[in-house]
Amino acid sequence: MLYFVGLGLFDEKDISIKGLERIRDSDEIFLESYTSRLTGTNIQKMELLYGKKLTILGRQDVENEPEKILEAAKKGDAVFLTGGDPMVSTTHSDLRIRAMREGIETAIIHASSIQSAVCGLSGLQNYRFGKSCSVPYPEKGWFPTTPLNTILKNLDDNLHTIVFLDIKPDRFMTVNEGIEIIEQMAGMENKTPPKLYIGIARAGSDAPAVIAGDAEKLKSADFGDPLHILIVPGELHMMEQEYLETFAGL
Numbered sequence: 619m620l621y622f623v624g625l626g627l628f629d630e631k632d633i634s635i636k637g638l639e640r641i642r643d644s645d646e647i648f649l650e651s652y653t654s655r656l657t658g659t660n661i662q663k664m665e666l667l668y669g670k671k672l673t674i675l676g677r678q679d680v681e682n683e684p685e686k687i688l689e690a691a692k693k694g695d696a697v698f699l700t701g702g703d704p705m706v707s708t709t710h711s712d713l714r715i716r717a718m719r720e721g722i723e724t725a726i727i728h729a730s731s732i733q734s735a736v737c738g739l740s741g742l743q744n745y746r747f748g749k750s751c752s753v754p755y756p757e758k759g760w761f762p763t764t765p766l767n768t769i770l771k772n773l774d775d776n777l778h779t780i781v782f783l784d785i786k787p788d789r790f791m792t793v794n795e796g797i798e799i800i801e802q803m804a805g806m807e808n809k810t811p812p813k814l815y816i817g818i819a820r821a822g823s824d825a826p827a828v829i830a831g832d833a834e835k836l837k838s839a840d841f842g843d844p845l846h847i848l849i850v851p852g853e854l855h856m857m858e859q860e861y862l863e864t865f866a867g868l
């Protein structure tokens with residue numbers, strides 16, 4: 619059997635009791651390390667609390683060579699751990715379909731997700747979000763502007779946009795860098811960049827940072843340690859405005 623278990627948002631204690639019990643009762647535990655990260659902990663602390671050794675997997679291991687996971691799930695019970703909820707803004711539905719096709723039973727144990735945490739932290743209504751997008755670090759000869767177009771389309775439709783920020787093995791994109799890159803995209807496309815942003819850092823921790831304002835204010839704000847995420851809001855409802863004024867310095 620293959621269990622997809624969500625780890626929640628910040629440290630080793632964000633997992634559900636169901637998820638923890640599943641780990642303790644299973645034979646092999648894999649930790650996917652590239653779609654999100656628990657920045658409030660480390661592998662040693664996780665292994666200590668969970669009572670199991672973790673096998674760390676990169677994108678290549680999961681997307682191109684998933685045989686190791688599937689074999690473990692054929693022989694016994696395997697757990698596949700993911701930051702946040704295992705099926706939100708990941709490509710893991712692909713692995714679940716593959717398991718199903720190979721006759722492996724699967725189940726999902728959900729956990730808190732950044733997708734819903736941003737609503738509580740920013741006060742933006744969950745039903746007012748449009749399509750989300752991800753901003754990658756530009757590389758030589760590769761500077762996609764699709765994220766900007768997603769944001770502008772949502773603004774046209776008066777919807778909010780969640781902007782996921784890139785995670786690399788050795789660095790995490792900051793809110794400041796994300797806005798800088800979005801402005802460069804706008805320059806390249808000769809379009810007007812968004813006027814208002816909300817930056818959030820360390821959702822799920824005891825001290826998350828939540829700051830709303832224009833690009834200049836947010837580019838010079840200190841959001842502190844990762845992970846960071848950005849929201850471009852549509853026109854604010856009265857209650858959303860009041861919430862941001864109360865909790866995010868708007």
Ligand SMILES: C[S@@+](CC[C@H](N)C(=O)[O-])C[C@H]1O[C@@H](n2cnc3c(N)ncnc32)[C@H](O)[C@@H]1O
Pocket residue numbers: 627628653654655700701702703704705706707708730731732733781782783784785818819820821822844845846847848
């Ligand atoms: C691709 S999404 C994966 C979402 C995850 N499966 C979930 O349900 O939370 C990962 C991105 O969300 C943002 N993120 C995830 N957890 C976060 C946290 N605790 N605080 C701030 N941003 C976070 C970061 O921008 C990160 O690059």
